[in-house]
Amino acid sequence: MNTSEHYYKEITKALPETDFWTQVRRTENGVAVSEEQIEMIVEQVTRQLRLTSDDRLLDLCCGNGALSERILQRCKGGLGVDYSEYLVSVANKYFANPDRIFVCADVSAFVDAPSDCQFEKGLCYGSFQFLPKDAAIPFVEKLFHNFSMTHFLIGNIPDRNLADTFFKRRDITDYKLDDNTSAIGRWWSPTELAGNASRIGWTTEVLRMPNEYHSSSYRFDLLLIR
Secondary structure (H helix, E strand, O other), X not given: OOOXXXXXXXXXXXXXXXXXXXXXXXXXXXXXXOHHHHHHHHHHHHHHOOOOOOOEEEEEOOOOOHHXXXXXXXXXXXXXXXXXXHHHHHHHHHOOEOOEEEEEOOHHHHHHOOOOOOOOEEEEEOOHHHOOHHHHHHHHHXXXXXXXXXXXXXXXXXXXXXXXXXXXXXXXXXOOOOOOOOOOOOOEOHHHHHHHHHHHOOEEXXXXXXXXOOOOOOEEEEEEEO
8 A cells, every 4th residue: 555645644654753854754855854954845834824922823735743833832832733643642742741742633624623722823834735636625625614713725746737747847747637546646736726726715935945945846725814
């Protein structure tokens, strides 16, 4: 079984417990990215979400909480949700405190039956592409109708328009762009995804990371604003 779900739920258990970035595939050529790369993500999220010290953040697909913890330092606190029991256990061991809570749950079910907690801002970084296509747009719709967040950032999405170039550089000719279970997940057109979100009621902005970011040449972020 070689799927993204199997990796995050099972393969991660074989990695060193504190190899946080490899656990969540925050890697380049299989090696954990540098501190500078992580800080680029944190700065992008903080800036685009307009995070303030009064905000509570909902981080969906938070993984082991390593990235969440960096971002939650910039605001009042919040909640991380992920379907991997093991990764959530790592998050609770190393990054949880009374203001930073991590729970194990399927994010699609979570947004369908929202928590009583109040969140001003929200994030799904590097994981939206692993949702099945028929669950992805309903996920964005439920965020709009079931929560009162003013800003939500979907980050690190593979750009369908750049897929051919990505695979050609790697001499790969047999690839599937709609397989959400693959290592990269489903490739999305920024126009398609933003268009669907706009029809739901969100104001959208397609964003790019700085050129220095290791995957900026084939990924994009989508900011949703109420």
